[in-house]
Amino acid sequence: MKPDSVAVIPCSGIGKSLGTVGREAAYLVAERFDAGEVFVPALAPLVLGDPESVDELFGSAVITVDGCRLGCARKTVEECRIPVAGSFAVMEAQRQHRNLKPQGVRELNDDGLSLAEKLADEIAEQARTLIREDRSDPEEVTE
Amino acid sequence: MSGVGNTKVGIIACSGEEMPEGTITRQAALEVLHELRPHRTVTICLPLFLAGGKDDRAFARLHPTITVDGCERRCAERATARFSGGATESVVVTELAEELDLPASSGVRRLDDAGRKTSEEVALHISGLVDELMSGDSGTEEVSADEGGLAATGTQSSVPCACGSSVPALEMEVGGRRLELTALPLVMEQYAEKGLKPSPDLAATLAREARVYNTLPDIDDEELGQALLDAYQRDYVRNARKDAPE
Numbered sequence: 001m002k003p004d005s006v007a008v009i010p011c012s013g014i015g016k017s018l019g020t021v022g023r024e025a026a027y028l029v030a031e032r033f034d035a036g037e038v039f040v041p042a043l044a045p046l047v048l049g050d051p052e053s054v055d056e057l058f059g060s061a062v063i064t065v066d067g068c069r070l071g072c073a074r075k076t077v078e079e080c081r082i083p084v085a086g087s088f089a090v091m092e093a094q095r096q097h098r099n100l101k102p103q104g105v106r107e108l109n110d111d112g113l114s115l116a117e118k119l120a121d122e123i124a125e126q127a128r129t130l131i132r133e134d135r136s137d138p139e140e141v142t143e
Numbered sequence: 144m145s146g147v148g149n150t151k152v153g154i155i156a157c158s159g160e161e162m163p164e165g166t167i168t169r170q171a172a173l174e175v176l177h178e179l180r181p182h183r184t185v186t187i188c189l190p191l192f193l194a195g196g197k198d199d200r201a202f203a204r205l206h207p208t209i210t211v212d213g214c215e216r217r218c219a220e221r222a223t224a225r226f227s228g229g230a231t232e233s234v235v236v237t238e239l240a241e242e243l244d245l246p247a248s249s250g251v252r253r254l255d256d257a258g259r260k261t262s263e264e265v266a267l268h269i270s271g272l273v274d275e276l277m278s279g280d281s282g283t284e285e286v287s288a289d290e291g292g293l294a295a296t297g298t299q300s301s302v303p304c305a306c307g308s309s310v311p312a313l314e315m316e317v318g319g320r321r322l323e324l325t326a327l328p329l330v331m332e333q334y335a336e337k338g339l340k341p342s343p344d345l346a347a348t349l350a351r352e353a354r355v356y357n358t359l360p361d362i363d364d365e366e367l368g369q370a371l372l373d374a375y376q377r378d379y380v381r382n383a384r385k386d387a388p389e
Contacts, residue, residue, distance in 0.1 A: 044218035072190035
């Protein structure tokens with residue numbers, strides 16, 4: 001089944017900078033697409049396996065973004081038996097951009113915002129691929 | 144309560160990413176944690192309950208918790224009830240905003256002025272609840288080793304939680320300081336039941352657990368781990384002998 005939209009689900013971590021970076025990246029991705037193409041659903045109802053929230057995700061491709069290696073977002077989505085089309089880890093992004101030292105939880109420092117931008121680039125690229133797959137009809141491909 | 148042993152209140156925000164009220168829960172929780180009641184609160188990640196965060200589940204079982212939900216779906220409250228035995232207090236942003244006649248908020252990535260104002264009000268409300276929960280008697284009560292169910296490696300006492308439950312504590316000396324370590328008898332009991340053998344890794348794990356339940360500034364991790372391991376070893380050996388077939 002091809003997706004009609006992409007859900008980017010960050011991990012909800014609120015104790016450390018990396019969770020904030022993941023969330024910021026998810027919001028940035030959504031802002032780069034038309035309304036409805038990419039959205040950021042809440043993770044909390046999925047923790048409960050809320051049927052309505054799970055149903056809302058069927059038909060969408062799901063990308064998870066986790067702050068740390070515990071992978072709460074990915075695990076939660078998998079627990080709901082929703083296929084994960086892509087999973088990203090902020091820790092991995094940080095490893096690739098060692099010069100960036102994110103700090104701050106409520107407000108990220110400049111390095112944190114830069115890391116979120118770089119991570120958003122990667123996520124957006126995958127989201128674009130997934131959406132293009134959805135629009136495989138040549139008439140609908142405008143690029 | 145003596146020494147540096149301490150009881151904290153856990154704050155569990157729903158963090159609902161899709162709505163401003165979710166962002167408000169997160170911002171308010173962080174305001175309480177970092178600014179308003181930094182020494183009395185910790186935050187607990189909601190998804191960690193499901194992803195198997197044993198420390199978080201155990202903390203929520205042993206400590207008073209306040210759930211902060213953005214909307215009437217009450218995901219944080221329901222998840223806490225399901226995975227950790229229920230919240231002590233619960234706050235719902237939409238309900239509190241209506242009660243305080245606060246204007247509607249907008250913005251998820253960045254809150255607008257109304258959202259920031261609501262976040263401040265929610266944070267103040269949570270702080271008040273924290274104070275109420277922490278205002279109970281926090282004295283210690285000596286209990287015998289038999290009553291505590293574990294060997295007397297140090298002195299066991301019980302630390303009454305503000306929620307009314309009594310959490311056993313282990314009194315011991317580390318680096319010349321007398322400490323009262325809340326919940327460590329329970330932790331050691333669980334480890335002993337699992338048959339975990341004393342090892343350097345276990346020492347580090349015990350030190351980490353001790354810091355989950357207690358504020359321990361200026362205590363060396365290695366000294367703490369070794370002291371806990373010694374205590375565990377005595378418990379473990381004693382219990383193992385006691386349980387061995389004759």
